[in-house]
Amino acid sequence: MTKTILVAGGAGYVGSHACLALAENDFTPVVFDNFSNGHKDFVQWGPYVEGDIRDREALKAAFDHYKPIGVMHFAGFIEVGFSVANPAAFYDNNVCGSINLINAAMDSGVKAFVFSSTCATYGEPKYTPIDESHPQNPINPYGNTKLIVEKYLSDLQTYCGFQSIPLRYFNAAGADTEGRIGEKHDPETHAIPIAIEAAMGKRDGFKVLGSDYNTRDGSCIRDYIHVTDLADAHLKALNYLLQGNPGKPFNLGTGTGTSVIELVDNIRDVANQSFEVTMASPRPGDSPTLVAQNSSAFARLGWKPQRDLNTIITDAWNWHQKMEH
Ligand SMILES: NC(=O)c1ccc[n+]([C@@H]2O[C@H](COP(=O)([O-])OP(=O)(O)OC[C@H]3O[C@@H](n4cnc5c(N)ncnc54)[C@H](O)[C@@H]3O)[C@@H](O)[C@H]2O)c1
Incomplete structure (x- = not known):
């Protein structure tokens, strides 16, 4: 049986490494990306749909056509400076877009949803190392948008049984060791x-x-974490949910x-x-x-x-x- 996973933002840095990990483990990644910051030459392990997560019709068509059993969600704006300069655009993409994607996944009966969150949801650390029960008080719109999506997922889990795992990355870094894909942001802020x-x-x-x-x-x-280790964590989180375990957030750092x-x-x-x-x-x-x-x-x-x-x-x-x- 084909095990199809829809990878929103799969033409970007972390998402493309996740597609590689999925393909190496007998899944078919279907990339859903508007290529605002992604790269067509990073899509090497399955088909792609050129679409925007703010476009509900495009999402529904992709879910109806590919019938994914799981979703990995990397799509969004990532630059803190832009989130401060233009919070409205940021909330539109990262919050409204994410809600559309989550609703489309839930409507189509997806059993596993893995979300790219961030250590920026913690804000100023009260102690280190930071564990998952550390208070979440983001200090910029970027972190706020991620926390809102985490809360939406948590409510859907509690009240609708929709299982998800937010993965809170620390600093993603490195590239595929074989050099097939790597980091290519514009502007580069890392x-x-x-x-x-x-x-x-x-x-x-x-x-x-x-x-x-x-x-x-x-x-x-x-805390710099290799992007291939992040991809491996996504795969493990996906399998954890597909095996019927309840979702919960995890930190990803070294x-x-x-x-x-x-x-x-x-x-x-x-x-x-x-x-x-x-x-x-x-x-x-x-x-x-x-x-x-x-x-x-x-x-x-x-x-x-x-x-x-x-x-x-x-x-x-x-x-x-x-x-x-
Ligand atoms: N890179 C890091 O260090 C880091 C750390 C913590 C969290 N994250 C999170 O991980 C995710 C991936 O980060 P990245 O570094 O790979 O970013 P990236 O910019 O390389 O990838 C994001 C992808 O999403 C696509 N996208 C953006 N808006 C979209 C939309 N409306 N519809 C469809 N596609 C859209 C872009 O075209 C791009 O391909 C992001 O959500 C980011 O917030 C990244």
């Missing part, structure tokens, strides 16, 4: 690709945003923090290139330390990250070299 572009001479150096935090070297500490200064040193080593690094003002709303407590995903899903920071940076570096040629 530290690893920006530092790699600096090492490749495509940017005038790298700015460390804040060097006066109360951390071991003054720069922010983040549990190890890396400071921005340590990150840049690692990138210099892997690239074997020096580049200018300057200390700049902190970004408003950036927390000093965001590190995941990931033991719940291990206990329930049997998921454990397999790839370390060196693999993340090496795979990202190789992907950027490949894009250049």
